[in-house]
Amino acid sequence: MAKIKFPFTLGVASGEPAPDGVMLWTRLAPDPLNGGGMPASSFDVRWEVAEDDAFGRLTASGTARAQPAGAHSVHVKVAGLRPSSVYFYRFRVDGHTSRVGRTKTAPAAGSTAPVRIAVASCQRYEHGYFTALKHLAAEQPDVVLHLGDYIYEYGKPAAPAPGRYVRPLKDSTAACTTLNAYRERYALYRLDPDLQAAHAAAPWLTIPDDHEVVNNYQGKTGDVKRRRAAYQANYEHLPYRVKPGGDAMQFYRWRPFGKVADLLLADVRQYRTPGDMLGPAQTAWLLDRLATSAARWTVLAQPLFFAPRNPPSADAWDAFPASRAKILQAAPDDLVVLSGDVHNAWAGELDRGVEFVATAVSSAPPSVRDDALERNPHLRFFDGHRGYLVAHASMEEFTVDYRTVAYVDRPGAPVSTAASFRVVGNKLVRIDL
Ligand code: FE
Numbered sequence: 309m310a311k312i313k314f315p316f317t318l319g320v321a322s323g324e325p326a327p328d329g330v331m332l333w334t335r336l337a338p339d340p341l342n343g344g345g346m347p348a349s350s351f352d353v354r355w356e357v358a359e360d361d362a363f364g365r366l367t368a369s370g371t372a373r374a375q376p377a378g379a380h381s382v383h384v385k386v387a388g389l390r391p392s393s394v395y396f397y398r399f400r401v402d403g404h405t406s407r408v409g410r411t412k413t414a415p416a417a418g419s420t421a422p423v424r425i426a427v428a429s430c431q432r433y434e435h436g437y438f439t440a441l442k443h444l445a446a447e448q449p450d451v452v453l454h455l456g457d458y459i460y461e462y463g464k465p466a467a468p469a470p471g472r473y474v475r476p477l478k479d480s481t482a483a484c485t486t487l488n489a490y491r492e493r494y495a496l497y498r499l500d501p502d503l504q505a506a507h508a509a510a511p512w513l514t515i516p517d518d519h520e521v522v523n524n525y526q527g528k529t530g531d532v533k534r535r536r537a538a539y540q541a542n543y544e545h546l547p548y549r550v551k552p553g554g555d556a557m558q559f560y561r562w563r564p565f566g567k568v569a570d571l572l573l574a575d576v577r578q579y580r581t582p583g584d585m586l587g588p589a590q591t592a593w594l595l596d597r598l599a600t601s602a603a604r605w606t607v608l609a610q611p612l613f614f615a616p617r618n619p620p621s622a623d624a625w626d627a628f629p630a631s632r633a634k635i636l637q638a639a640p641d642d643l644v645v646l647s648g649d650v651h652n653a654w655a656g657e658l659d660r661g662v663e664f665v666a667t668a669v670s671s672a673p674p675s676v677r678d679d680a681l682e683r684n685p686h687l688r689f690f691d692g693h694r695g696y697l698v699a700h701a702s703m704e705e706f707t708v709d710y711r712t713v714a715y716v717d718r719p720g721a722p723v724s725t726a727a728s729f730r731v732v733g734n735k736l737v738r739i740d741l
């Protein structure tokens with residue numbers, strides 16, 4: 309059989325860190341923007357894990373099968389690793405070797421080791437460069453939380469507004485609706501060197517928002533075939549531990565980081581019905597987790613703006629006050645909510661706890677009223693740049709740095725810290741930089 313061309317064009321990734329292991333990901337795609345370019349047969353891909361990036365001594369290795377039905381993606385569950393430890397990994401097939409990825413296991417259950425969590429969302433390819441992710445990668449956080457809009461499904465705009473069509477999509481103005489179209493959209497994104505670097509730097513935990521399927525998508529209504537294709541392609545390009553089943557995929561989950569932080573990822577799309585943001589099963593799970601979390605910090609990570617906001621948004625928690633109230637009743641007094649979606653950075657105080665809203669990696673922001681903070685005294689911070697945030701959780705404190713880039717319409721923007729906050733109960737205390 310003819311030798312395949314270099315297949316690791318989309319890089320490598322890791323995710324779902326546990327104290328004893330992680331998930332590893334890659335996909336064989338020699339021609340990623342034209343269907344992948346692989347023969348219609350399965351390939352055994354070798355994976356290697358080591359404690360040093362020269363792979364002098366392997367900690368673990370094996371083979372995983374890349375199959376045509378899964379777009380030749382590979383998901384490897386690695387176990388038997390040590391907690392709170394950095395590992396390096398790579399893949400080999402047919403004489404080719406992938407780039408090397410860096411990952412880190414979660415702390416052991418009893419650990420009091422501090423945790424650094426980077427938070428990103430909303431990376432619209434055609435709106436700009438992913439420079440924020442390049443800076444995020446350089447920080448080598450313990451884990452990256454991606455809170456949705458990992459891709460945008462839109463086609464090429466018929467008449468792009470100035471500054472809103474920085475990087476070209478394919479010529480079609482049609483949005484993604486088929487499995488092949490979603491696959492090619494993920495491939496386009498994963499060819500981006502900054503996104504590849506961020507995946508190669510740390511394990512990720514991702515939760516989709518609407519644009520992984522279609523704008524403002526919610527609940528079980530609408531196009532089932534499209535939703536199934538969207539989740540299949542999402543799964544094929546990220547290091548998930550669970551597979552999609554039928555037309556659904558369980559994204560809500562608990563990821564503990566020792567005694568320091570319980571990360572609770574919530575799905576605000578699939579189970580939504582009028583008046584109920586999360587659906588009964590997920591709500592029962594979340595309320596139980598909130599009430600029984602024994603970690604110093606209980607962190608609710610989900611895509612949408614959580615705090616009340618004047619004027620309210622129809623597609624955020626303001627439209628689901630009963631769902632929000634149930635969560636706050638069950639939560640500890642210093643709950644930390646992490647969110648995204650609105651393409652600007654915000655911080656706010658809740659009845660119980662605080663919220664940190666990460667800005668977009670590249671998606672253009674909506675216009676915001678000059679008096680937004682005056683009209684919302686519980687919202688303590690606004691910043692209108694693109695970027696990400698980094699949370700530092702320890703047994704003593706929880707602090708957040710808002711990182712921003714000055715521009716995304718060309719590469720090379722430096723990063724700076726717009727503001728830093730410390731959580732004290734349900735108050736935000738600004739840290740002087
Ligand atoms: Fe977005």
Ligand code: CA
Pocket residue numbers: 456457517518519649
């Ligand atoms: Ca969104």
